[in-house]
Amino acid sequence: MGHDGEAAVDKSLLKQLVDPWYSSLEDPASAQQATLKVLLEGYAKTVYGREHGASSVEGIEGFRRSFPESDYGTLSPYIARVRNGEHEALLPDPPAGWVMTRGTTARSKVLPVGSAHLDQILSFGSRAVVNFALNGDADVLDTAVLNLNFPSQVHQMEFAGRQESYGYSSGTYARIHSELMGARLVPKQEEIDSLGGGIAKGDWERRYELAYQRAKDEDVGSLMGVTPVIVGFADYVKRKHGKWPMDLWKPRALFCTSVAKIHTKYEPILRHMYGRVPVVEMYTATEGAFAQQLDGNPYVSPNYDGYLFEVVTRRGVKMLHELKPNEWGRLIVSTTMLPRYDIGDLVESVGKGYFRIFGRNRVSTRVEHRLFNLLALRR
Numbered sequence: 001m002g003h004d005g006e007a008a009v010d011k012s013l014l015k016q017l018v019d020p021w022y023s024s025l026e027d028p029a030s031a032q033q034a035t036l037k038v039l040l041e042g043y044a045k046t047v048y049g050r051e052h053g054a055s056s057v058e059g060i061e062g063f064r065r066s067f068p069e070s071d072y073g074t075l076s077p078y079i080a081r082v083r084n085g086e087h088e089a090l091l092p093d094p095p096a097g098w099v100m101t102r103g104t105t106a107r108s109k110v111l112p113v114g115s116a117h118l119d120q121i122l123s124f125g126s127r128a129v130v131n132f133a134l135n136g137d138a139d140v141l142d143t144a145v146l147n148l149n150f151p152s153q154v155h156q157m158e159f160a161g162r163q164e165s166y167g168y169s170s171g172t173y174a175r176i177h178s179e180l181m182g183a184r185l186v187p188k189q190e191e192i193d194s195l196g197g198g199i200a201k202g203d204w205e206r207r208y209e210l211a212y213q214r215a216k217d218e219d220v221g222s223l224m225g226v227t228p229v230i231v232g233f234a235d236y237v238k239r240k241h242g243k244w245p246m247d248l249w250k251p252r253a254l255f256c257t258s259v260a261k262i263h264t265k266y267e268p269i270l271r272h273m274y275g276r277v278p279v280v281e282m283y284t285a286t287e288g289a290f291a292q293q294l295d296g297n298p299y300v301s302p303n304y305d306g307y308l309f310e311v312v313t314r315r316g317v318k319m320l321h322e323l324k325p326n327e328w329g330r331l332i333v334s335t336t337m338l339p340r341y342d343i344g345d346l347v348e349s350v351g352k353g354y355f356r357i358f359g360r361n362r363v364s365t366r367v368e369h370r371l372f373n374l375l376a377l378r379r
Contacts, residue, residue, distance in 0.1 A: 014130045017123055021131075024304035025294070025353055028321035031304040036063060039308060039334055042116065045092035048078050048339070063340075064310075064317065069332060071342045072109045082112045085160035091337055092116075097176070099169035100154065101286045102226075102258075110157070110166065111286060116336040121289055122177045124303045128255050128282045128292035129183075129222070135295070136278070140252040143221025147185040147192065148211060148229045149174045154197030167197060169286035170226065170258075187214040204229075208236040216248060223274075224255040224282075227266050234273035246275035257282045260345075260359045263298035283357055287343060288335050291355065299354035308334035311347060325351035326373065330361050 024031035040057055043049030053066045068074075081089035095112035102108065133141050152171030156163050166172070175189040187210050195206050211233060223230055234245050245251075254270055254277055256262045267279045283291040283300045288307055291300035302309055302320060309320035313329035320331070328348035333341050345357050346365060359365035 011134070014134060017130050018127050018134065020305045021124075021127055021301075021303060025301055028302075028304045028353070029319075032060070032308055032319060032321065035305060035308050036060060036334075039336065039339070042092045042336055043339055045088065047081070047086075047089045048075070052339070060308075060319065067340045069312075069340050069342055070338065075338070075341075079110075079112065083157070083159055087112070097172065098157065098159065098164060098166035099172045099286055100166060102150065102168060109286070112337070113172075114337055117288070118173075118176060120303075120306050120336070121173050124289035124292075124306055125173065125177075125282075125284060127289075127303070128280050129224070129253075131292070131294065132253055132255075132278070132280055137252045140221050141183075143252070144184050144186045144215065144218045146211060146215050146220050146223045146233075146249075146251075147174060147187055147189060148207070148223065148225040148233055149189065149192065150199065150226070150229075151193050151195070151197045152189060153193040167193070186218055186220070187211055204232060205236060205240075208233050209240070212237055212241065218249075220249040221252045222255060223251060224257070226258040227256040227262055227270075228259060230254060230256060231266065231269055231273070234270075238273075244273050246273065246277075250275070251277050253278045253280050255280050255282055257284045260357055267298075285343065287338055287341065288333065290333065291357075294354075297354055299350055299356050301353060302355065310334075310340070320347065320349075320355070321353070323347075323349035323355075325349055328358075328369065331357075 040054050043054035057063050057066050075090065078090040082091060082095060087094045091112060091114045093114050096115050096118055097113050098110055099113055100108045100110045129140065149171040150168035152167040152175045153165050154167035156165050171189055171192065174185060191210060192207055195210065196203065238244050251274060254274060256266065256279055259266070262281045263279065270279055271277065281293045281298065281300055282289070289303065290307055291302040293299065294301040304321070310332040311318050311320050311323060311329040312332060313327060326348065328346060331343050331345045331347045333343050335341065344361050346359050346361050346369070347355055347357050349355055358369060
């Protein structure tokens with residue numbers, strides 16, 4: 001992503017980030033087998049993994065028998081041991097830092113992040129942009145990225161006998177990987193952090209004003225972030241400065257994350273604010289960069305080469321890629337640090353390798369979805 005006269009990134013280097021993804025989409029079953037093998041090798045180096053016999057597990061059925069579903073509650077005792085300096089309780093290597101979730105359904109969770117996890121956030125988190133550049137508008141790589149991330153410095157905790165700062169995952173990942181292949185974040189994450197860690201209305205207005213002042217004279221080519229924040233920024237700019245973002249910039253794409261129904265609920269609103277710009281969905285969370293939009297279809301395609309995906313359906317547990325069209329259920333992910341983790345989201349197959357995350361795992365969401373499908377069948 002060249003700028004200010006710098007040489008553009010070699011196309012072959014970009015392809016290295018997405019080619020393994022493309023290959024895994026062609027043969028997800030083989031990709032998931034390979035991913036499981038790598039994950040088990042890492043789990044075998046941890047206390048949690050050894051307690052569940054990671055070194056002797058064979059195949060996905062053996063994995064399910066040996067490793068129960070987990071969540072933040074069940075893993076909390078092991079996370080506490082990591083915090084006390086015993087990283088091998090849950091991680092094969094010492095943590096590179098700590099991150100917190102936004103707490104959309106409950107209290108914020110605080111998780112250690114290992115180097116393997118951060119490497120995946122870097123490489124997988126860039127795939128939506130790289131894929132868009134290689135198959136759409138390559139100019140997106142040569143322009144500024146408007147940074148609307150959450151703060152990365154919010155609290156302090158005692159870790160292994162010392163004080164460690166931590167904050168929201170989106171800001172932390174942006175700070176650590178702020179110059180991904182030359183990408184230029186405006187404003188810098190450190191500037192956002194300097195405004196404090198609050199997330200009340202006034203806190204966000206100060207961040208929005210900072211972003212506006214830093215970016216108003218820039219060629220902003222894209223925005224990436226939590227979708228409601230992208231909407232909130234546009235509302236603020238219109239209310240405070242009398243202009244919509246499309247009056248200030250001509251972005252090539254909006255890379256939107258962290259909520260369901262990005263295309264059905266948010267895209268019409270975003271286009272009203274930012275113009276007729278492509279909206280590219282990314283399925284990311286504190287726990288990983290799990291999937292992103294492949295093409296013009298308004299769905300996501302999983303990163304089978306880095307995470308293991310299972311779905312608890314009404315007919316039992318299946319691999320994600322085994323779902324039939326319109327089949328849906330509760331998503332279980334396995335990452336380098338979280339074996340068989342209930343991520344709290346509901347996923348549905350729409351066929352041909354495309355999926356949509358349609359909401360959090362709540363009774364209301366399930367009932368609404370069943371009614372929607374029932375009405376759709378009657379049409």
